[in-house]
Amino acid sequence: KAGVTQTPRYLIKTRGQQVTLSCSPISGHRSVSWYQQTPGQGLQFLFEYFSETQRNKGNFPGRFSGRQFSNSRSEMNVSTLELGDSALYLCASSLGLSSGELFFGEGSRLTVL
Amino acid sequence: AQSVTQLGSHVSVSEGALVLLRCNYSSSVPPYLFWYVQYPNQGLQLLLKYTTGATLVKGINGFEAEFKKSETSFHLTKPSAHMSDAAEYFCAVSRINAGGTSYGKLTFGQGTILTVHP
Numbered sequence: 001k002a003g004v005t006q007t008p009r010y011l012i013k014t015r016g017q018q019v020t021l022s023c024s025p026i027s028g029h030r031s032v033s034w035y036q037q038t039p040g041q042g043l044q045f046l047f048e049y050f051s052e053t054q055r056n057k058g059n060f061p062g063r064f065s066g067r068q069f070s071n072s073r074s075e076m077n078v079s080t081l082e083l084g085d086s087a088l089y090l091c092a093s094s095l096g097l098s099s100g101e102l103f104f105g106e107g108s109r110l111t112v113l
Numbered sequence: 114a115q116s117v118t119q120l121g122s123h124v125s126v127s128e129g130a131l132v133l134l135r136c137n138y139s140s141s142v143p144p145y146l147f148w149y150v151q152y153p154n155q156g157l158q159l160l161l162k163y164t165t166g167a168t169l170v171k172g173i174n175g176f177e178a179e180f181k182k183s184e185t186s187f188h189l190t191k192p193s194a195h196m197s198d199a200a201e202y203f204c205a206v207s208r209i210n211a212g213g214t215s216y217g218k219l220t221f222g223q224g225t226i227l228t229v230h231p
Contacts, residue, residue, distance in 0.1 A: 004156070042222075045218050105155055106154070
């Protein structure tokens with residue numbers, strides 16, 4: 001069974017640009033969550049989608065957005081990039097049921113110059 | 114609000130020694146608790162989880178953790194460290210809603226980097 005796939009793995013952008021990251025969950029998983037990981041702030045929850053609906057949202061500015069498609073694949077977008085957006089963005093999928101067990105991808109490492 | 118505190122950002126042990134990584138949580142309701150491991154340039158892998166039932170939970174690679182409600186702790190242990198255990202370890206708590214289900218939002222501790230010396 002294929003794991004969670006995130007693309008691209010690495011990317012470099014400049015301030016003011018926007019970026020779109022993609023996540024393909026494990027087959028059969030209906031929930032996709034996104035996390036930002038930085039050395040200073042650690043792992044922070046961005047948002048969760050379940051059956052194309054945003055079910056939870058973290059404490060991030062509106063520049064961070066996401067969506068989920070009918071095949072459960074998800075994208076997140078960051079507009080007007082800032083230096084502080086440099087981070088590892090992790091996607092996790094789950095069945096969306098009560099266990100709360102998440103399966104993580106390897107992440108997309110974003111560098112903002 | 115939920116929170117997780119991992120005591121010690123760095124822990125160093127000798128190969129074959131006991132591994133003890135400490136985690137304390139704060140939650141207004143009985144939580145679901147998790148330990149994840151992250152190797153360099155990789156995502157997080159679930160080691161073990163506690164939801165309900167037996168408070169001593171066994172995970173992969175010989176790790177186990179004990180849920181102690183009175184101490185609000187969920188410490189991770191392994192009797193004998195191996196070089197391959199060197200990684201960063203994260204304790205996490207899941208939010209439980211009024212219906213008793215948990216969703217994809219985890220609150221993570223700051224992580225503990227485990228170093229294993231030969």
